[in-house]
Amino acid sequence: MRIKKTMSCKAIEYNCISDSFNKSYLPKIGDVALFEVLEIGKHKTVQLSNKRNATILQGDKILGSFANRYATAQFEGYLPDQPTEILDILGAGGAIGIVKSKNAAFHDIEPTKLKLLGFALDDNQQIINTIYNQTQRKVFRGEVPNQAKVILSLGSTMDSGKTTSAAYLARGIKNNNKKVAFIKLTGTCYSKDKDLVYDCGADISIDFMDAGFPSTFLINLSDLKDLYQTLLDQLIPHNPDYIVMEIADGLVQKETEELIRDGDFMKTVSDIVLSCGDSLAVFWGVDFLNKLGKKPTVIAGRFTMSPLLIDEVSKRVPIPVKTLEGLMDKSIIQLFS
Known part of the structure; x- marks a missing residue:
């Protein structure tokens, strides 16, 4: 089954997926990992790196990145505060975390549940992070x-x-x-x-x-x-x-x-x-x-x-x-x- 690479990981290429960090590592925003869809909830699609909205089904594998989310009309979600196997889709672009609260419009709708399969590693066996991965960070100087x-x-x-x-x-x-x-x-x-x-x-x-x-x-x-x-x-x-x-x-x-x-x-x-x-x-x-x-x-x-x-x-x-x-x-x- 093909891996569905989400928009959050659009520029990411990885060497391998490893589960060696799953039980000991606390993820940071932008860390890339592979997940298996366990249960379909609010998110029935994810946006792929080519911008196509792809249907997801139980058993699918998606590449996403850890993130927080603030959305008053949808979900409030955060990075896990301890190594965690079961996670939620926070946003269709591939933002993954744990839902803390949701708008009452979704009172009977749960987030789509995922299982962490492993983290994406680079050639040096380090966890890949999306932030400034392909872009040089510039220090603010107020120049337009x-x-x-x-x-x-x-x-x-x-x-x-x-x-x-x-x-x-x-x-x-x-x-x-x-x-x-x-x-x-x-x-x-x-x-x-x-x-x-x-x-x-x-x-x-x-x-x-x-x-x-x-x-x-x-x-x-x-x-x-x-x-x-x-x-x-x-x-x-x-x-x-x-x-x-x-x-x-x-x-x-x-x-x-x-x-x-x-x-x-x-x-x-x-x-x-x-x-x-x-x-x-x-x-x-x-x-x-x-x-x-x-x-x-x-x-x-x-x-x-x-x-x-x-x-x-x-x-x-x-x-x-x-x-x-x-x-x-x-x-x-x-x-x-």
């Missing part, structure tokens, strides 16, 4: 390629519309014949978001996986800033005029809040697009950012599906509200010039 304008796409919470706003904004900027790059800086491995922005017109679309991170939950601030610089430097050959960048989850998620409170990080950001699910989220989100000395340039997100909610917000917040049509309109660039 081509002095591009960085537009930060933030959201009130998961599924508030951050990626969609970023994608349609990229389209609007591209409609002005500008070179647009997209970075998804944080999240859990799965290429859907960066693929959407690319499909909408971005000239290049990259994310944390392009530096080998299967997820960024619980990565410290210094490492996140180095990851940011590493991704920025990958854009140098493309000479972008604008970089649209998404940070996952909501404003008060750990890594998100740390980044937007960091002065050196925010010095690289020209503008903010805030996406929200309802009017109260807009009011609180704008106030939260204002207290940090930041004012969104545009407000967007799921709430703009409702003309009534747009009216509620527009009457109370002196910031342009844009629907998807407004974001991709050629005139949008006037707000970011």
Whole structure:
């Protein structure tokens, strides 16, 4: 039976799979291992290294990497705190760990269960780790390629519309014949978001996986800033005029809040697009950012599906509200010039 190599391990080649570490080694984020599917739960497919979503069945073998996950609408999961044989799929891109909590929408759905078969070893018989495996780490220096304008796409919470706003904004900027790059800086491995922005017109679309991170939950601030610089430097050959960048989850998620409170990080950001699910989220989100000395340039997100909610917000917040049509309109660039 063929091994299904997940997106989290897309750049990985290994010498062998060994079970010699299974009972004594405590895995780190990015460690690569082979797993057998024991029981199908929430995840019935995994995204392969070629981006194809492959059906998985009991008995299948998948190559994945250990990770943490923070997803308020899905799973909260962590690396095991002791050598563990039975694990869970945390994300379809091949993030593997142990589920701690789940959204009530999945109260009767268990995570897909895996058995650890062995770790992937290199030619020196060392466990392979995905992080910076194929990419040189760059220390944060706050340099943006081509002095591009960085537009930060933030959201009130998961599924508030951050990626969609970023994608349609990229389209609007591209409609002005500008070179647009997209970075998804944080999240859990799965290429859907960066693929959407690319499909909408971005000239290049990259994310944390392009530096080998299967997820960024619980990565410290210094490492996140180095990851940011590493991704920025990958854009140098493309000479972008604008970089649209998404940070996952909501404003008060750990890594998100740390980044937007960091002065050196925010010095690289020209503008903010805030996406929200309802009017109260807009009011609180704008106030939260204002207290940090930041004012969104545009407000967007799921709430703009409702003309009534747009009216509620527009009457109370002196910031342009844009629907998807407004974001991709050629005139949008006037707000970011």
